[in-house]
Amino acid sequence: MGATKAPEDLLRRIRQGNRFLLTSHINPDGDAVGSELGLARLLRQLGKGAVVWNRDETPALYRPLPGSERVHAGADPPAGFPEKFDAVIVLECPSADRTGLDSHLAALPILNIDHHLGNQHYGVVNWVDSAAPAVGEMVYRLAQTLKVTLDPETANCLYLTLVTDTGGFRFSNATASAFEAAASLVREGAQPEQVAQWLYESQPLPVVRLLGEMLPTLELHEAGRIATVRLDPEMFQRAGAASGDAEGLIDHARAIAGVEAVGLVRRRDDGSHKISLRSRGEVDVEKIARHHGGGGHRNAAGYTLAGETAEVQAQVVAELAAALSSGPAHEAAAGSPTAGAAAGSSPTTAALATPPTADTAGQAAAASGEPAGNPAGRVQPVE
Numbered sequence: 145m146g147a148t149k150a151p152e153d154l155l156r157r158i159r160q161g162n163r164f165l166l167t168s169h170i171n172p173d174g175d176a177v178g179s180e181l182g183l184a185r186l187l188r189q190l191g192k193g194a195v196v197w198n199r200d201e202t203p204a205l206y207r208p209l210p211g212s213e214r215v216h217a218g219a220d221p222p223a224g225f226p227e228k229f230d231a232v233i234v235l236e237c238p239s240a241d242r243t244g245l246d247s248h249l250a251a252l253p254i255l256n257i258d259h260h261l262g263n264q265h266y267g268v269v270n271w272v273d274s275a276a277p278a279v280g281e282m283v284y285r286l287a288q289t290l291k292v293t294l295d296p297e298t299a300n301c302l303y304l305t306l307v308t309d310t311g312g313f314r315f316s317n318a319t320a321s322a323f324e325a326a327a328s329l330v331r332e333g334a335q336p337e338q339v340a341q342w343l344y345e346s347q348p349l350p351v352v353r354l355l356g357e358m359l360p361t362l363e364l365h366e367a368g369r370i371a372t373v374r375l376d377p378e379m380f381q382r383a384g385a386a387s388g389d390a391e392g393l394i395d396h397a398r399a400i401a402g403v404e405a406v407g408l409v410r411r412r413d414d415g416s417h418k419i420s421l422r423s424r425g426e427v428d429v430e431k432i433a434r435h436h437g438g439g440g441h442r443n444a445a446g447y448t449l450a451g452e453t454a455e456v457q458a459q460v461v462a463e464l465a466a467a468l469s470s471g472p473a474h475e476a477a478a479g480s481p482t483a484g485a486a487a488g489s490s491p492t493t494a495a496l497a498t499p500p501t502a503d504t505a506g507q508a509a510a511a512s513g514e515p516a517g518n519p520a521g522r523v524q525p526v527e
């Protein structure tokens with residue numbers, strides 16, 4: 145599937161319309177927010193009105209993006225909707241219901257711009273390019289077709305979509321066209337250093353303090369193939385951290401060489417335990433979570449367990465050990481530990497790089513209360 149051009153019908157509707165509502169999926173990620181804000185600026189450059197409306201708030205991570213303060217968030221429509229709008233442009237969203245706003249959106253023609261393989265073509269116009277590294281890259285192509293010269297702020301918005309969707313140009317969707325678009329956007333004024341600082345160097349202090357609380361609890365099991373970490377309410381208190389500050393901390397344990405599966409045992413105020421599991425490659429932790437009434441996807445899942453912390457942790461380790469020995473990763477590892485490590489890491493990259501996989505994962509993970517990002521290295525909102 146090569147890069148496709150924006151369909152004529154889309155161009156015509158954009159040229160003829162005066163005012164557009166832009167939206168994306170619930171729990172918006174970098175590609176969603178960057179594409180929306182970038183396209184909104186581009187439309188305004190064409191003399192059109194554009195309002196971004198998302199069901200959920202913009203994650204703190206993406207709030208430095210220009211225009212994020214103007215995003216309308218929540219279940220209630222913005223002023224003048226729908227009568228003052230000509231069309232809805234839905235970006236980076238595989239189905240209409242994933243906007244969380246579909247009952248409202250039906251009032252207007254929907255222009256669907258996306259790169260998910262499983263996109264349901266719910267628009268009157270559907271521009272779906274599953275080869276695109278990010279929807280922001282499609283918006284960039286749209287700008288070229290419409291002959292709009294980007295300003296540096298718009299270039300930054302679209303550049304951010306490439307960084308987040310490719311995991312900082314690490315996933316297999318970091319294709320030549322991803323780098324080409326990135327290079328063009330830098331030429332148009334995007335600032336990689338600035339964007340990297342927003343995404344990777346803007347952690348609130350309590351998050352780093354909480355990491356400091358968590359790391360001494362790190363234990364390795366099964367000859368270093370399983371890692372466990374723990375959190376409890378006292379640690380949050382000492383770190384001055386809020387509940388959401390733990391998001392992404394588990395990835396520090398998964399980044400250890402040789403570790404194939406991680407369990408985070410988090411004791412809550414009421415004494416129950418929230419278990420978060422992460423794995424590499426073929427090691428399936430969703431099965432474990434589902435067994436306990438939780439959910440997620442193969443490499444990231446969560447559930448709740450009652451009991452004493454030590455017993456809960458022992459059970460987590462036992463179930464992860466069973467998952468290791470039943471997965472193909474184990475068979476690969478049987479011959480040589482070194483080969484096993486390599487076999488464990490490369491399929492992860494391949495599996496997680498495909499946008500539909502990642503999105504399905506995010507969807508399921510969100511349903512289970514797990515972070516909606518890609519846990520194997522995608523940028524995760526740290527709020």
Ligand SMILES: [Mn+2]
Binds near residue numbers: 236277278309499
């Ligand atoms: Mn995307």
